[in-house]
Amino acid sequence: MNKKLFKSLLAVLLSSSIANASSLTTEVNSSNLKSNWWQNAIGYEVYIRSFSDSTGNGIGDLRGIEDKLDYLKALGVDFIWITPFYPSPDVDMGYDVSDYKNVDVKYGNLKDFEHLVQTAHHKGIKILVDMVFSHTSDQSPWFIAAKSAKNNPYHDYYVWESPTSTVGMPNNWQSWFSGPAWEYNQATNEYYLHIFAKQQPALNWKNPKVREELANTAKFWLDKGVDGIRFDVITLNALPDIKQSSDLWGRMPLARTYLESLNQQVLSKYNILTVGEMPGVDERNADQFVGSESGALKTVFQLDIMSLGNDGNKFHPTDYSLVEFKGIFQRWYDGLYGKGWSSAVLDNHDQARAVSRWGNDKQYWQPSAKMLATFLLSQWGVPYIYQGDEIGMTNAPLTVQDFKDVEEINYYNEQIKAGIPESVFLPGLIARGRDNARTPMQWNNSKNAGFTTADHAWLKVNPNYQTINVANEEKDPHSILNYYKQMIKVRKANPAFTYGTMQIINYNDENVYAFTREYQGKKFLIVCNFRGIQTNFDTGIPNLTKDKILIHNYSEKVNIVNGSINLKPFEAMIFQLK
Ligand code: TEU
Numbered sequence: 166m167n168k169k170l171f172k173s174l175l176a177v178l179l180s181s182s183i184a185n186a187s188s189l190t191t192e193v194n195s196s197n198l199k200s201n202w203w204q205n206a207i208g209y210e211v212y213i214r215s216f217s218d219s220t221g222n223g224i225g226d227l228r229g230i231e232d233k234l235d236y237l238k239a240l241g242v243d244f245i246w247i248t249p250f251y252p253s254p255d256v257d258m259g260y261d262v263s264d265y266k267n268v269d270v271k272y273g274n275l276k277d278f279e280h281l282v283q284t285a286h287h288k289g290i291k292i293l294v295d296m297v298f299s300h301t302s303d304q305s306p307w308f309i310a311a312k313s314a315k316n317n318p319y320h321d322y323y324v325w326e327s328p329t330s331t332v333g334m335p336n337n338w339q340s341w342f343s344g345p346a347w348e349y350n351q352a353t354n355e356y357y358l359h360i361f362a363k364q365q366p367a368l369n370w371k372n373p374k375v376r377e378e379l380a381n382t383a384k385f386w387l388d389k390g391v392d393g394i395r396f397d398v399i400t401l402n403a404l405p406d407i408k409q410s411s412d413l414w415g416r417m418p419l420a421r422t423y424l425e426s427l428n429q430q431v432l433s434k435y436n437i438l439t440v441g442e443m444p445g446v447d448e449r450n451a452d453q454f455v456g457s458e459s460g461a462l463k464t465v466f467q468l469d470i471m472s473l474g475n476d477g478n479k480f481h482p483t484d485y486s487l488v489e490f491k492g493i494f495q496r497w498y499d500g501l502y503g504k505g506w507s508s509a510v511l512d513n514h515d516q517a518r519a520v521s522r523w524g525n526d527k528q529y530w531q532p533s534a535k536m537l538a539t540f541l542l543s544q545w546g547v548p549y550i551y552q553g554d555e556i557g558m559t560n561a562p563l564t565v566q567d568f569k570d571v572e573e574i575n576y577y578n579e580q581i582k583a584g585i586p587e588s589v590f591l592p593g594l595i596a597r598g599r600d601n602a603r604t605p606m607q608w609n610n611s612k613n614a615g616f617t618t619a620d621h622a623w624l625k626v627n628p629n630y631q632t633i634n635v636a637n638e639e640k641d642p643h644s645i646l647n648y649y650k651q652m653i654k655v656r657k658a659n660p661a662f663t664y665g666t667m668q669i670i671n672y673n674d675e676n677v678y679a680f681t682r683e684y685q686g687k688k689f690l691i692v693c694n695f696r697g698i699q700t701n702f703d704t705g706i707p708n709l710t711k712d713k714i715l716i717h718n719y720s721e722k723v724n725i726v727n728g729s730i731n732l733k734p735f736e737a738m739i740f741q742l743k
Contacts, residue, residue, distance in 0.1 A: 192685070201438070203243075203393070203464070203547060204663060207656065209240070215552070215616070221618040224617075225617075227250060228331065230247065234284060235288070241653035248298055252269045260361075315355075324404060327355055335347055340359060340575075370402040374701055399462075411581065420447045440465065462548070463506060465512060480596075534648075539739065542662070542694045558633060561601055567625045570654065594723070605622045609637075610631045614630035668680060678692075678695055699734060704728045707727045717736075
């Protein structure tokens with residue numbers, strides 16, 4: 166499974182579509198869409214391990230989330246996506262599930278979960294759970310049985326291949342966490358497939374029993390009253406046959422078939438939000454997966470921007486092109502607006518912190534974090550705030566000794582084994598490693614940022630918690646947190662940000678991202694300077710004046726003359742034009 170091949174193939178296929186990008190100008194009529202609660206909702210990703218620890222074991226938990234529901238309510242979010250809290254040996258921090266229908270004792274128990282759902286609903290907050298259906302943990306009883314013998318009833322829950330006479334390994338597919346995608350199993354003299362860590366054996370969705378087990382799992386959690394599901398890499402359920410090439414494209418029809426049957430069997434029976442992390446889905450085929458009429462899921466995560474800013478290897482950071490960044494958002498809008506729904510994210514638990522990657526976490530920390538909030542929350546698609554971004558949490562000064570993430574550790578070991586000096590690869594690994602997003606939430610300036618009463622949290626607390634924390638920012642009217650609250654109010658007060666058409670008005674500008682949102686006679690102009698430089702932007706509206714500004718990320722006045730704005734570094738504002 167060659168991720169690099171997949172990404173370069175994707176880049177080639179998609180670049181051809183920029184040229185004929187044309188934005189749609191016919192508005193979606195919100196009434197004729199099967200209106201669902203999630204369409205004008207704002208999501209918030211809770212990485213449970215790092216959100217709030219109620220027991221003092223150094224790890225976040227379900228009760229900890231419950232303790233913070235009032236904070237989330239005050240922020241203005243409508244639903245939270247909670248990352249996996251099921252029994253797991255934590256090779257991949259919960260994305261290696263050993264029991265789909267339980268709660269790992271470190272996070273609490275099923276009663277705690279049911280109480281969280283009940284309390285959240287009482288406070289008007291909905292809950293999405295995370296279903297990891299393309300693989301289990303190698304400690305799952307299913308896999309322990311499967312690997313014991315070829316004739317074990319669970320053997321075909323997984324993907325096995327006999328050794329080839331020449332090299333042993335069935336083929337040259339590579340894991341997405343370094344190394345080969347095959348691991349040898351002595352007991353049956355076979356290899357099993359793992360797209361991620363070797364402790365995450367891929368499930369064999371060709372087996373109807375597997376599909377039945379997973380459908381029952383989804384039903385188990387939906388019957389507890391949850392309001393939706395985030396599906397982890399769900400298109401990897403349809404694996405190429407051993408002789409096929411390792412790109413993803415050949416499998417989308419099968420992935421769609423599997424998802425449609427899951428939807429028909431279970432998902433469609435609930436008024437829920439479903440969102441898929443779907444490698445291999447882009448704006449050209451997304452409507453087949455999340456189309457309002459025929460889609461098996463309701464929405465998709467648009468993560469294509471995460472491939473920008475590197476040379477093809479995520480741990481080789483480079484500058485990124487804002488024009489390419491715009492092209493991605495434009496293409497997804499052109500491909501899906503009026504047909505289905507996307508999601509807007511700037512980071513998540515797998516990526517470096519947004520303000521460090523797309524903004525500036527030093528000299529322009531506050532304006533750039535607020536600019537990103539302005540951009541994210543004026544986007545088309547369901548927006549997701551990643552925990553801590555609302556207070557401007559940044560990448561952390563990690564060392565190799567701090568690493569907890571399997572992707573980072575495997576990559577580090579692979580580079581060392583290949584004889585590559587740390588000085589060459591470590592800075593990029595530290596800059597883009599997933600642990601950056603997973604440092605504990607910074608609640609206040611007490612020990613461990615108020616995240617835990619334990620001596621140490623499970624992962625290093627970012628030392629900047631002394632200044633960057635919820636308590637500080639709640640008191641400061643000009644804080645990033647209070648700006649998020651204002652921006653959320655602006656989005657909720659204006660349906661144009663949910664249902665409106667979108668038009669980029671300065672496509673080829675490498676510094677400023679300016680676009681309009683229009684709906685039912687209302688029109689807004691969003692201007693975001695994505696760079697740490699002063700730059701001019703001509704709105705093309707000579708009589709545009711400051712009094713049209715709805716929200717602005719600087720306290721100093723906007724410098725606008727005859728419709729031309731002299732933008733400060735990372736300056737952002739929204740004008741109401743009509
Ligand atoms: O992520 C899928 C995925 O591809 C990520 O591994 C991401 O692209 C990569 O880290 C970027 O380099 C999902 C989960 O979000 C992730 O946390 C899990 O590790 C992974 O699947 C396996 O379940």
